[in-house]
Amino acid sequence: MLLPKDVQEEINHYNEESFQLLHDNPWLIPAILGCMTLPAAVCIHGFWKNQQLKKQLKIEREKTRQLNLQNKHSHLLLRHL
Template sequence: MLTPQDWHHEIKEHHERAYTLVKSQPWLIPTVMIVHLIPVALTIHGFWKNRALHNQLKIEREKTKQLALAQVEHVATKVKAPHHCPAMIHDHLCRHFKH
Protein backbone atom coordinates (compact mmCIF):
# COMPACT_ATOMS: atom_id res chain seq x y z
CA MET A 1 0.00 0.00 0.00
CA LEU A 2 1.24 3.46 -0.87
CA THR A 3 2.04 5.89 1.87
CA PRO A 4 0.53 9.37 1.54
CA GLN A 5 3.89 10.76 0.37
CA ASP A 6 4.30 8.05 -2.29
CA TRP A 7 0.71 8.52 -3.38
CA HIS A 8 1.20 12.29 -3.69
CA HIS A 9 4.39 11.71 -5.71
CA GLU A 10 2.59 9.26 -8.08
CA ILE A 11 -0.27 11.72 -8.64
CA LYS A 12 2.19 14.55 -9.30
CA GLU A 13 4.05 12.44 -11.91
CA HIS A 14 0.76 11.51 -13.58
CA HIS A 15 -0.28 15.16 -13.80
CA GLU A 16 3.08 16.13 -15.26
CA ARG A 17 2.83 13.41 -17.95
CA ALA A 18 -0.72 14.49 -18.81
CA TYR A 19 0.31 18.15 -19.00
CA THR A 20 3.26 17.29 -21.26
CA LEU A 21 1.04 15.20 -23.54
CA VAL A 22 -1.63 17.92 -23.83
CA LYS A 23 1.00 20.60 -24.43
CA SER A 24 2.57 18.60 -27.26
CA GLN A 25 -0.80 17.58 -28.79
CA PRO A 26 -3.47 20.21 -28.02
CA TRP A 27 -6.02 18.60 -30.36
CA LEU A 28 -6.54 15.98 -27.64
CA ILE A 29 -8.44 18.45 -25.43
CA PRO A 30 -11.64 18.69 -27.54
CA THR A 31 -11.44 15.01 -28.41
CA VAL A 32 -11.26 13.94 -24.78
CA MET A 33 -14.05 16.38 -23.90
CA ILE A 34 -16.31 14.91 -26.59
CA VAL A 35 -15.55 11.36 -25.47
CA HIS A 36 -16.52 12.31 -21.93
CA LEU A 37 -19.67 14.12 -23.06
CA ILE A 38 -21.10 11.16 -25.01
CA PRO A 39 -22.16 9.16 -21.91
CA VAL A 40 -23.54 12.33 -20.32
CA ALA A 41 -25.61 13.11 -23.42
CA LEU A 42 -26.89 9.53 -23.59
CA THR A 43 -27.85 9.63 -19.92
CA ILE A 44 -29.76 12.90 -20.33
CA HIS A 45 -31.52 11.63 -23.44
CA GLY A 46 -32.44 8.38 -21.69
CA PHE A 47 -33.78 10.25 -18.68
CA TRP A 48 -36.08 12.46 -20.79
CA LYS A 49 -37.20 9.56 -22.96
CA ASN A 50 -38.01 7.51 -19.85
CA ARG A 51 -39.92 10.43 -18.37
CA ALA A 52 -41.95 10.89 -21.57
CA LEU A 53 -42.76 7.18 -21.72
CA HIS A 54 -43.74 7.20 -18.06
CA ASN A 55 -46.15 10.09 -18.67
CA GLN A 56 -47.56 8.32 -21.73
CA LEU A 57 -48.09 5.18 -19.64
CA LYS A 58 -50.00 7.22 -17.04
CA ILE A 59 -52.21 8.65 -19.78
CA GLU A 60 -52.90 5.20 -21.24
CA ARG A 61 -53.76 3.81 -17.80
CA GLU A 62 -56.18 6.67 -17.22
CA LYS A 63 -57.77 6.08 -20.65
CA THR A 64 -58.17 2.40 -19.80
CA LYS A 65 -59.79 3.26 -16.47
CA GLN A 66 -62.17 5.68 -18.17
CA LEU A 67 -63.11 3.09 -20.80
CA ALA A 68 -63.70 0.46 -18.12
CA LEU A 69 -65.84 2.89 -16.14
CA ALA A 70 -67.84 3.79 -19.24
CA GLN A 71 -68.35 0.09 -19.99
CA VAL A 72 -69.58 -0.57 -16.45
CA GLU A 73 -71.98 2.38 -16.68
CA HIS A 74 -73.20 1.14 -20.07
CA VAL A 75 -73.85 -2.36 -18.72
CA ALA A 76 -75.52 -0.94 -15.60
CA THR A 77 -77.95 1.13 -17.70
CA LYS A 78 -78.78 -1.90 -19.86
CA VAL A 79 -79.49 -4.05 -16.79
CA LYS A 80 -81.63 -1.37 -15.15
CA ALA A 81 -83.62 -0.71 -18.31
CA PRO A 82 -87.14 -2.24 -18.28
CA HIS A 83 -87.39 -5.47 -20.20
CA HIS A 84 -89.93 -5.35 -23.00
CA CYS A 85 -90.92 -8.51 -24.79
CA PRO A 86 -92.91 -8.35 -27.97
CA ALA A 87 -96.53 -9.20 -27.21
CA MET A 88 -96.55 -12.20 -29.54
CA ILE A 89 -93.58 -13.86 -27.79
CA HIS A 90 -94.99 -13.05 -24.37
CA ASP A 91 -98.39 -14.56 -25.22
CA HIS A 92 -96.75 -17.65 -26.71
CA LEU A 93 -94.62 -18.22 -23.59
CA CYS A 94 -97.55 -17.65 -21.26
CA ARG A 95 -99.68 -20.19 -23.13
CA HIS A 96 -96.84 -22.69 -23.30
CA PHE A 97 -96.08 -22.63 -19.59
CA LYS A 98 -99.71 -22.58 -18.40
CA HIS A 99 -100.36 -26.08 -19.72
Protein backbone atom coordinates in the same frame (compact mmCIF):
# COMPACT_ATOMS: atom_id res chain seq x y z
CA MET B 1 0.06 -0.05 0.65
CA LEU B 2 1.45 3.29 -0.38
CA LEU B 3 2.13 5.89 2.25
CA PRO B 4 0.47 9.28 1.83
CA LYS B 5 3.78 10.85 0.74
CA ASP B 6 4.25 8.13 -1.87
CA VAL B 7 0.66 8.55 -3.05
CA GLN B 8 1.18 12.30 -3.47
CA GLU B 9 4.35 11.70 -5.49
CA GLU B 10 2.53 9.21 -7.76
CA ILE B 11 -0.32 11.66 -8.31
CA ASN B 12 2.12 14.47 -9.12
CA HIS B 13 4.01 12.22 -11.54
CA TYR B 14 0.76 11.18 -13.26
CA ASN B 15 -0.37 14.81 -13.54
CA GLU B 16 2.96 15.87 -15.04
CA GLU B 17 2.76 13.09 -17.63
CA SER B 18 -0.84 14.03 -18.49
CA PHE B 19 -0.01 17.72 -18.86
CA GLN B 20 3.03 16.92 -20.99
CA LEU B 21 0.92 14.70 -23.24
CA LEU B 22 -1.66 17.47 -23.68
CA HIS B 23 1.09 20.05 -24.22
CA ASP B 24 2.62 17.92 -26.99
CA ASN B 25 -0.75 17.03 -28.56
CA PRO B 26 -3.24 19.91 -28.07
CA TRP B 27 -5.68 18.30 -30.53
CA LEU B 28 -6.46 15.74 -27.80
CA ILE B 29 -8.36 18.32 -25.76
CA PRO B 30 -11.43 18.57 -28.05
CA ALA B 31 -11.31 14.81 -28.67
CA ILE B 32 -11.31 14.06 -24.94
CA LEU B 33 -14.11 16.56 -24.33
CA GLY B 34 -16.12 14.98 -27.13
CA CYS B 35 -15.61 11.53 -25.67
CA MET B 36 -16.81 12.79 -22.29
CA THR B 37 -19.73 14.84 -23.64
CA LEU B 38 -21.28 12.19 -25.86
CA PRO B 39 -22.16 9.69 -23.08
CA ALA B 40 -23.51 12.51 -20.90
CA ALA B 41 -25.71 13.76 -23.75
CA VAL B 42 -27.01 10.24 -24.40
CA CYS B 43 -27.85 9.80 -20.71
CA ILE B 44 -29.64 13.14 -20.51
CA HIS B 45 -31.64 12.40 -23.65
CA GLY B 46 -32.53 8.92 -22.36
CA PHE B 47 -33.70 10.32 -19.04
CA TRP B 48 -35.81 12.99 -20.78
CA LYS B 49 -37.36 10.44 -23.16
CA ASN B 50 -38.08 8.06 -20.29
CA GLN B 51 -39.92 10.80 -18.40
CA GLN B 52 -42.03 11.55 -21.48
CA LEU B 53 -42.92 7.90 -21.92
CA LYS B 54 -43.83 7.54 -18.23
CA LYS B 55 -46.20 10.50 -18.54
CA GLN B 56 -47.73 9.03 -21.71
CA LEU B 57 -48.17 5.67 -20.00
CA LYS B 58 -50.00 7.32 -17.09
CA ILE B 59 -52.32 9.07 -19.53
CA GLU B 60 -53.06 5.83 -21.38
CA ARG B 61 -53.72 3.99 -18.11
CA GLU B 62 -56.15 6.69 -17.05
CA LYS B 63 -57.93 6.50 -20.43
CA THR B 64 -58.23 2.73 -20.05
CA ARG B 65 -59.52 3.12 -16.52
CA GLN B 66 -62.13 5.64 -17.67
CA LEU B 67 -63.24 3.38 -20.53
CA ASN B 68 -63.60 0.45 -18.13
CA LEU B 69 -65.73 2.55 -15.79
CA GLN B 70 -67.93 3.69 -18.68
CA ASN B 71 -68.37 0.12 -19.92
CA LYS B 72 -69.29 -1.14 -16.45
CA HIS B 73 -71.73 1.72 -16.03
CA SER B 74 -73.38 1.06 -19.41
CA HIS B 75 -73.65 -2.69 -18.67
CA LEU B 76 -75.35 -1.96 -15.36
CA LEU B 77 -77.80 0.39 -17.09
CA LEU B 78 -78.65 -2.23 -19.73
CA ARG B 79 -79.29 -4.88 -17.09
CA HIS B 80 -81.83 -2.69 -15.34
CA LEU B 81 -83.75 -2.07 -18.54
